[in-house]
Amino acid sequence: MSNHSLSKLKHVARLIFRIWQAMPMLTTGWLGIPLLLGALVIPAYGAQKQLVDLFVEGAAGRAWGELAGLALPALAMFTGVALLRAALAAWQNIWDTKLRDRASIHIQTEVHQRAVSVPLARMDDPAYYDRLQRAESVAGEELLGVLQNAIACVRLLCELGGLVAVVTFAHPAIGAILAVVFAVSFAIRLESDLVKRRLNRDLTASGRQSDYLRDTVLEPRTVRDMRLSGSTDYLIGKWSEVMGRSLSLRMNANRREIRHGMIVSAVQIAGLLAAMMWMALQLQSGGMTAGTMVVVFQAMRRAHSISGRMAWPVGKMYIQSAKIHDLVEFLQEPLDGVESETEVEVGARAGERRHPAGTSISPAESALVRQQPGTAGRIGLEGVSYTYGGASEPVLRDIRLTLEPGETVALVGENGAGKSTLVNILLGLYRPSAGRVTWDGVDYAELDPARLRDCISAAFQDFVRFETTLRDNVGFGRPEARAADQAIRRALERSGAAGMEAAAGGLDARLGLVSEGGRELSGGQWQRLAIARAALRDAQLLVLDEPTAALDPQHETELYRSFRALAQGRTALFVSHRLGWARFADRIVVLQGGRIAEEGTHETLLAADGAYAAMFRAQAAWYRGPEEDGGTTKHDAVYSPL
Numbered sequence: 001m002s003n004h005s006l007s008k009l010k011h012v013a014r015l016i017f018r019i020w021q022a023m024p025m026l027t028t029g030w031l032g033i034p035l036l037l038g039a040l041v042i043p044a045y046g047a048q049k050q051l052v053d054l055f056v057e058g059a060a061g062r063a064w065g066e067l068a069g070l071a072l073p074a075l076a077m078f079t080g081v082a083l084l085r086a087a088l089a090a091w092q093n094i095w096d097t098k099l100r101d102r103a104s105i106h107i108q109t110e111v112h113q114r115a116v117s118v119p120l121a122r123m124d125d126p127a128y129y130d131r132l133q134r135a136e137s138v139a140g141e142e143l144l145g146v147l148q149n150a151i152a153c154v155r156l157l158c159e160l161g162g163l164v165a166v167v168t169f170a171h172p173a174i175g176a177i178l179a180v181v182f183a184v185s186f187a188i189r190l191e192s193d194l195v196k197r198r199l200n201r202d203l204t205a206s207g208r209q210s211d212y213l214r215d216t217v218l219e220p221r222t223v224r225d226m227r228l229s230g231s232t233d234y235l236i237g238k239w240s241e242v243m244g245r246s247l248s249l250r251m252n253a254n255r256r257e258i259r260h261g262m263i264v265s266a267v268q269i270a271g272l273l274a275a276m277m278w279m280a281l282q283l284q285s286g287g288m289t290a291g292t293m294v295v296v297f298q299a300m301r302r303a304h305s306i307s308g309r310m311a312w313p314v315g316k317m318y319i320q321s322a323k324i325h326d327l328v329e330f331l332q333e334p335l336d337g338v339e340s341e342t343e344v345e346v347g348a349r350a351g352e353r354r355h356p357a358g359t360s361i362s363p364a365e366s367a368l369v370r371q372q373p374g375t376a377g378r379i380g381l382e383g384v385s386y387t388y389g390g391a392s393e394p395v396l397r398d399i400r401l402t403l404e405p406g407e408t409v410a411l412v413g414e415n416g417a418g419k420s421t422l423v424n425i426l427l428g429l430y431r432p433s434a435g436r437v438t439w440d441g442v443d444y445a446e447l448d449p450a451r452l453r454d455c456i457s458a459a460f461q462d463f464v465r466f467e468t469t470l471r472d473n474v475g476f477g478r479p480e481a482r483a484a485d486q487a488i489r490r491a492l493e494r495s496g497a498a499g500m501e502a503a504a505g506g507l508d509a510r511l512g513l514v515s516e517g518g519r520e521l522s523g524g525q526w527q528r529l530a531i532a533r534a535a536l537r538d539a540q541l542l543v544l545d546e547p548t549a550a551l552d553p554q555h556e557t558e559l560y561r562s563f564r565a566l567a568q569g570r571t572a573l574f575v576s577h578r579l580g581w582a583r584f585a586d587r588i589v590v591l592q593g594g595r596i597a598e599e600g601t602h603e604t605l606l607a608a609d610g611a612y613a614a615m616f617r618a619q620a621a622w623y624r625g626p627e628e629d630g631g632t633t634k635h636d637a638v639y640s641p642l
């Protein structure tokens, strides 16, 4: 096997090392049993050697009674080792299952934790998303298979180690012969195995092609068409050609395998003969006993069978190694998440602020300087720009905006203006490419991220449906607090979903179709639950991004009232294309092409007759109909937004 091939197996070793780091006791025990089993090969063969030697002596005329006495310790050793090996082998099966299952759960948990903790901006990168998908698919069933193969290899390797030791004890030269013969025959067998796997993969592809051609030829609809065009013979010929090619590939592979098998057998027989000759010479000169010769012969035969049995799991791991590489790389990717980045930056900034020029503070100190968010909730965006990874142009440019405590701000703008991007920045999910976001004057990057999250609640247009219980759907708003029934009911009430509990059949009623007997909800009902989740958080900053998209007009009115009540005393921002909502905000911010185009109240913006006024007129005309419109601009009088 080439270095390149070996380096592929390195990924499996890295994975096992990772598992060992997470579960040292279990992994050490799991590796310890095959080691012990391998070591027990030595006394087992030692006892056999003694027994054979005693029998040879018996045959040479020594009294059998005396010999039986002498054989007792060897017999006891042989029986004891056999029993111990049987017990360890059974124990090994239990540990294998335990390790495989735990390791798989552990790695899957790591993948999931990583997936939910990477910065949102990274999730937007399609390459990252592909890596996540690949890691996720390998971490399940595939990982169990890899571990199974790794276990088989470790077990065989340990046994091989024991056999080599037995042979080397007999004579180092025979140990060397065995090592060489094993290496050659294993390399040939592994290469054959890999060629066969590649061939099977190719044959699967050509099998699909031949199946397609066969089905096409037999399909009644195509028969008519083909007869007319006279293409029947052509397709049948094509099918035979594909089949013939597959057959010849298979035959070639079989011939190759037989050839390689014969080479392996020849090498092994040559090795055995060389060892036998060497031993015969030793026997003659009295340097070796018959017992030694028998066990060496046995050990070499056993080692040869291991070379064949090991090729399969190693070949399989070799094929799986690319996927394992993806998984290990994914797990080792640096998490330049919000929290870790923050730590570095806070450290740097705190260093600038507190220390004289040229000195810096330690990472430990920097972690301590993270601040708690203030209680007022004044949010400032200072010259914020944002460019998505891989994009050449920023989608937000130099945004300067302050949300005052207790103020309700409506963010409006055409599709693609950058509203959702701005919301993600405001929520601390995206980090501005330039400029900064502050909470009561302190940069988000200097705040304790967990405390900052506590101060923010949000509901999005693409809300999540948790197909568990009604309680969970609201309670997940504050999972750490395990919300009391009363708090959940209050949140449902505040989001206009007070009747949901009775309709669903209690807070513990299951929602969605995943669980048996679960009740499916309408899009609007799920959305109200998402808003109830946000209401439960009782946070200083409330953000709703297109919260009414799935609601009917009546529930939209209800939600609007709930939102007004919810927003009382908080800093609130909502994004909506329904300008009827926006008109009741304290301030409306109009985003156009990633910049703030206008700002003001409904009245001042209408009076300015700019972008907002144009959008409002367009919507109002839609509601009024052409006969009522008549080109008037008296919006307030005629437009009923809700």
Ligand SMILES: Nc1ncnc2c1ncn2[C@@H]1O[C@H](COP(=O)(O)OP(=O)(O)OP(=O)(O)O)[C@@H](O)[C@H]1O
Pocket (backbone or CB within 6 Å): 124, 125, 388, 389, 391, 395, 413, 414, 415, 416, 417, 418, 419, 420, 421, 422
């Ligand atoms: N993950 C992303 N990667 C690259 N570009 C993106 C990504 N998400 C959004 N954009 C681009 O950023 C711009 C602003 O998108 P954004 O979703 O913020 O607009 P929006 O005002 O919320 O639009 P809408 O009203 O349609 O929801 C758009 O041109 C969009 O194509």
